[in-house]
Amino acid sequence: MSKLNDRRKEISELSAGEAQNQVKELRLKLFQLRLQQQRGEVKNSRVFAQTRKDIARLLHRLTVLENEQ
Template structure:
Protein backbone atom coordinates (compact mmCIF):
# COMPACT_ATOMS: atom_id res chain seq x y z
CA UNK A 1 0.00 0.00 0.00
CA UNK A 2 1.03 3.56 -0.51
CA UNK A 3 2.11 5.87 2.26
CA UNK A 4 -0.99 8.01 1.67
CA UNK A 5 -3.49 5.19 2.24
CA UNK A 6 -1.51 4.06 5.29
CA UNK A 7 -1.70 7.58 6.70
CA UNK A 8 -5.45 7.78 5.98
CA UNK A 9 -6.09 4.50 7.79
CA UNK A 10 -3.91 5.61 10.68
CA UNK A 11 -5.93 8.81 11.06
CA UNK A 12 -9.27 6.98 10.84
CA UNK A 13 -8.26 4.61 13.65
CA UNK A 14 -7.31 7.42 16.06
CA UNK A 15 -9.40 8.26 19.08
CA UNK A 16 -10.37 11.87 19.74
CA UNK A 17 -7.60 12.37 22.29
CA UNK A 18 -4.93 10.92 20.02
CA UNK A 19 -6.13 13.05 17.12
CA UNK A 20 -6.05 16.22 19.26
CA UNK A 21 -2.48 15.46 20.36
CA UNK A 22 -1.36 14.71 16.79
CA UNK A 23 -3.02 17.92 15.56
CA UNK A 24 -1.14 19.95 18.17
CA UNK A 25 2.15 18.30 17.14
CA UNK A 26 1.56 18.94 13.43
CA UNK A 27 0.71 22.59 14.00
CA UNK A 28 3.94 22.99 15.96
CA UNK A 29 5.84 21.24 13.16
CA UNK A 30 4.35 23.63 10.59
CA UNK A 31 5.31 26.60 12.75
CA UNK A 32 8.89 25.34 13.05
CA UNK A 33 9.05 24.73 9.30
CA UNK A 34 8.06 28.34 8.66
CA UNK A 35 10.85 29.52 10.95
CA UNK A 36 13.35 27.26 9.21
CA UNK A 37 12.20 28.54 5.83
CA UNK A 38 12.89 32.12 6.84
CA UNK A 39 16.39 31.13 7.88
CA UNK A 40 16.85 29.28 4.57
CA UNK A 41 17.23 25.85 6.16
CA UNK A 42 14.36 24.05 4.39
CA UNK A 43 15.55 21.75 1.61
CA UNK A 44 12.26 20.05 0.71
CA UNK A 45 9.40 22.51 0.39
CA UNK A 46 6.95 19.64 -0.24
CA UNK A 47 6.87 19.05 3.53
CA UNK A 48 4.68 22.15 3.93
CA UNK A 49 1.90 20.76 1.73
CA UNK A 50 2.10 17.31 3.33
CA UNK A 51 1.85 18.78 6.83
CA UNK A 52 -1.10 21.00 5.90
CA UNK A 53 -2.90 18.02 4.34
CA UNK A 54 -2.31 15.92 7.46
CA UNK A 55 -3.76 18.74 9.56
CA UNK A 56 -6.82 18.85 7.29
CA UNK A 57 -7.25 15.06 7.55
CA UNK A 58 -7.17 15.25 11.34
CA UNK A 59 -9.62 18.15 11.46
CA UNK A 60 -12.00 16.25 9.20
CA UNK A 61 -11.71 13.14 11.35
CA UNK A 62 -12.38 15.16 14.52
CA UNK A 63 -15.47 16.68 12.89
CA UNK A 64 -16.71 13.20 12.01
CA UNK A 65 -16.16 12.01 15.58
CA UNK A 66 -18.07 14.98 16.99
CA UNK A 67 -21.03 14.50 14.64
CA UNK A 68 -21.19 10.79 15.51
CA UNK A 69 -21.74 11.56 19.20
Template structure:
Protein backbone atom coordinates in the same frame (compact mmCIF):
# COMPACT_ATOMS: atom_id res chain seq x y z
CA UNK B 1 -0.08 0.05 0.02
CA UNK B 2 1.14 3.54 -0.50
CA UNK B 3 2.22 5.81 2.30
CA UNK B 4 -0.84 7.99 1.76
CA UNK B 5 -3.26 5.08 2.15
CA UNK B 6 -1.42 3.93 5.26
CA UNK B 7 -1.59 7.44 6.73
CA UNK B 8 -5.32 7.73 5.95
CA UNK B 9 -6.00 4.35 7.56
CA UNK B 10 -3.97 5.33 10.61
CA UNK B 11 -5.87 8.61 11.01
CA UNK B 12 -9.24 6.88 10.58
CA UNK B 13 -8.48 4.75 13.65
CA UNK B 14 -7.63 7.69 15.95
CA UNK B 15 -9.75 8.62 18.94
CA UNK B 16 -10.61 12.22 19.83
CA UNK B 17 -7.70 12.59 22.25
CA UNK B 18 -5.23 11.11 19.77
CA UNK B 19 -6.48 13.45 17.03
CA UNK B 20 -6.10 16.48 19.29
CA UNK B 21 -2.57 15.48 20.34
CA UNK B 22 -1.48 14.80 16.74
CA UNK B 23 -3.06 18.07 15.60
CA UNK B 24 -1.11 19.99 18.21
CA UNK B 25 2.13 18.27 17.16
CA UNK B 26 1.57 18.97 13.45
CA UNK B 27 0.74 22.63 14.05
CA UNK B 28 3.97 22.99 16.04
CA UNK B 29 5.86 21.24 13.22
CA UNK B 30 4.37 23.67 10.67
CA UNK B 31 5.34 26.63 12.85
CA UNK B 32 8.92 25.35 13.13
CA UNK B 33 9.06 24.76 9.37
CA UNK B 34 8.07 28.37 8.76
CA UNK B 35 10.85 29.54 11.06
CA UNK B 36 13.35 27.32 9.27
CA UNK B 37 12.15 28.64 5.92
CA UNK B 38 12.82 32.21 7.00
CA UNK B 39 16.37 31.21 7.92
CA UNK B 40 16.78 29.40 4.60
CA UNK B 41 17.17 25.94 6.15
CA UNK B 42 14.27 24.16 4.39
CA UNK B 43 15.47 21.99 1.52
CA UNK B 44 12.19 20.19 0.67
CA UNK B 45 9.25 22.55 0.31
CA UNK B 46 6.81 19.63 -0.17
CA UNK B 47 6.86 19.13 3.59
CA UNK B 48 4.67 22.23 3.97
CA UNK B 49 1.92 20.84 1.75
CA UNK B 50 2.10 17.39 3.31
CA UNK B 51 1.83 18.83 6.82
CA UNK B 52 -1.11 21.07 5.90
CA UNK B 53 -2.89 18.12 4.29
CA UNK B 54 -2.35 15.97 7.38
CA UNK B 55 -3.78 18.78 9.50
CA UNK B 56 -6.83 18.91 7.23
CA UNK B 57 -7.27 15.13 7.47
CA UNK B 58 -7.12 15.31 11.25
CA UNK B 59 -9.63 18.16 11.38
CA UNK B 60 -11.99 16.15 9.19
CA UNK B 61 -11.59 13.10 11.46
CA UNK B 62 -12.27 15.28 14.50
CA UNK B 63 -15.48 16.54 12.89
CA UNK B 64 -16.60 12.97 12.16
CA UNK B 65 -15.90 11.89 15.74
CA UNK B 66 -17.76 14.87 17.20
CA UNK B 67 -20.83 14.15 15.03
CA UNK B 68 -21.06 10.53 16.18
Protein backbone atom coordinates in the same frame (compact mmCIF):
# COMPACT_ATOMS: atom_id res chain seq x y z
CA MET C 1 -0.18 0.13 -0.06
CA SER C 2 1.05 3.65 -0.56
CA LYS C 3 2.21 5.91 2.22
CA LEU C 4 -0.85 8.10 1.74
CA ASN C 5 -3.26 5.19 2.21
CA ASP C 6 -1.31 4.07 5.27
CA ARG C 7 -1.57 7.56 6.74
CA ARG C 8 -5.30 7.76 6.00
CA LYS C 9 -5.88 4.39 7.66
CA GLU C 10 -3.80 5.43 10.66
CA ILE C 11 -5.81 8.65 11.06
CA SER C 12 -9.14 6.85 10.74
CA GLU C 13 -8.24 4.65 13.72
CA LEU C 14 -7.41 7.55 16.07
CA SER C 15 -9.57 8.56 18.99
CA ALA C 16 -10.58 12.19 19.54
CA GLY C 17 -7.88 12.82 22.14
CA GLU C 18 -5.14 11.29 20.03
CA ALA C 19 -6.24 13.29 16.98
CA GLN C 20 -6.20 16.54 18.97
CA ASN C 21 -2.70 15.80 20.24
CA GLN C 22 -1.47 15.12 16.71
CA VAL C 23 -3.05 18.35 15.44
CA LYS C 24 -1.13 20.28 18.11
CA GLU C 25 2.12 18.51 17.19
CA LEU C 26 1.65 19.13 13.46
CA ARG C 27 0.84 22.81 13.99
CA LEU C 28 4.03 23.16 16.02
CA LYS C 29 5.94 21.36 13.26
CA LEU C 30 4.49 23.75 10.68
CA PHE C 31 5.53 26.73 12.81
CA GLN C 32 9.06 25.36 13.11
CA LEU C 33 9.19 24.76 9.36
CA ARG C 34 8.26 28.39 8.73
CA LEU C 35 11.09 29.53 10.99
CA GLN C 36 13.52 27.21 9.21
CA GLN C 37 12.34 28.54 5.86
CA GLN C 38 13.09 32.09 6.91
CA ARG C 39 16.62 31.03 7.79
CA GLY C 40 16.95 29.20 4.47
CA GLU C 41 17.28 25.75 6.04
CA VAL C 42 14.32 24.04 4.30
CA LYS C 43 15.40 21.93 1.34
CA ASN C 44 12.08 20.20 0.55
CA SER C 45 9.24 22.71 0.41
CA ARG C 46 6.74 19.88 -0.22
CA VAL C 47 6.77 19.21 3.53
CA PHE C 48 4.61 22.31 4.05
CA ALA C 49 1.77 20.97 1.90
CA GLN C 50 2.00 17.48 3.38
CA THR C 51 1.82 18.86 6.92
CA ARG C 52 -1.16 21.10 6.11
CA LYS C 53 -2.98 18.17 4.49
CA ASP C 54 -2.33 15.95 7.52
CA ILE C 55 -3.78 18.69 9.76
CA ALA C 56 -6.85 18.87 7.53
CA ARG C 57 -7.28 15.08 7.65
CA LEU C 58 -7.09 15.12 11.44
CA LEU C 59 -9.57 17.98 11.72
CA HIS C 60 -11.95 16.08 9.44
CA ARG C 61 -11.57 13.01 11.67
CA LEU C 62 -12.43 15.13 14.72
CA THR C 63 -15.54 16.44 12.95
CA VAL C 64 -16.63 12.90 12.07
CA LEU C 65 -16.16 11.78 15.67
CA GLU C 66 -18.17 14.74 16.95
CA ASN C 67 -21.03 13.99 14.54
CA GLU C 68 -21.13 10.36 15.65
CA GLN C 69 -21.89 11.36 19.23
